[in-house]
Amino acid sequence: MNLLIERGILxxxxxxxxxxxxxxxxxxxGWTADRTPAMHARFNELEAEIPDETPGFVLWAQVEREExxxxxxFKRPCPGWVPVKQSERRIVKAYRELFIRMNPGSNGKARPGxxxxxxxxxxxxxxTMERME
Numbered sequence: 001m002n003l004l005i006e007r008g009i010l011x012x013x014x015x016x017x018x019x020x021x022x023x024x025x026x027x028x029x030g031w032t033a034d035r036t037p038a039m040h041a042r043f044n045e046l047e048a049e050i051p052d053e054t055p056g057f058v059l060w061a062q063v064e065r066e067e068x069x070x071x072x073x074f075k076r077p078c079p080g081w082v083p084v085k086q087s088e089r090r091i092v093k094a095y096r097e098l099f100i101r102m103n104p105g106s107n108g109k110a111r112p113g114x115x116x117x118x119x120x121x122x123x124x125x126x127x128t129m130e131r132m133e
Contacts (some may be wrong), residue, residue, distance in 0.1 A: 003091065003122040003129065004081055006054050007043070011081040012088075039063050045051055094129040098122075 004011040036133045046059045064083075084091050095117070096108050121132040 001091075001124040002132075003084070003124055005117055005119050005122065006081075007060060007119065008116065009057055009060055010084045010091070012080050012084050012091065035067065039067055042066065090127065091124060091129075094124055094127055097127070098129045 002013060042063050043059055047056075050059070059128060077094075084095075086092060098117055100106060102106055102117065106114065118131075122129050123132050
């Protein structure tokens with residue numbers, strides 16, 4: 001499975017619905033990769049507007065909520081990448097193991113000087129998450 005870490009947020013691909021007539025996956029209405037730059041622009045606006053040190057994931061959740069409301073007006077599905085939920089244990093466990101490999105002796109806990117996995121594309125093979133080159 002392909003995964004993406006973007007601005008510190010772990011994302012998984014949105015599952016495209018299957019078109020029964022053709023037997024192929026179709027791109028859902030409203031799935032537009034070209035909306036991603038607009039969402040990043042809105043994130044940057046929020047980052048500039050809010051003076052305190054609000055975590056990036058909170059701002060990104062706001063952007064996703066706004067985008068969801070925009071798409072709901074047209075009755076379209078969510079964009080192509082969605083955040084990984086805590087209930088998706090296989091992915092969360094692989095991310096934790098990657099974190100521990102980057103920070104030996106941390107037992108999966110963040111401390112001062114902790115290294116976080118860098119933004120980019122990753123692949124999940126079995127129970128291991130590796131960065132794609």
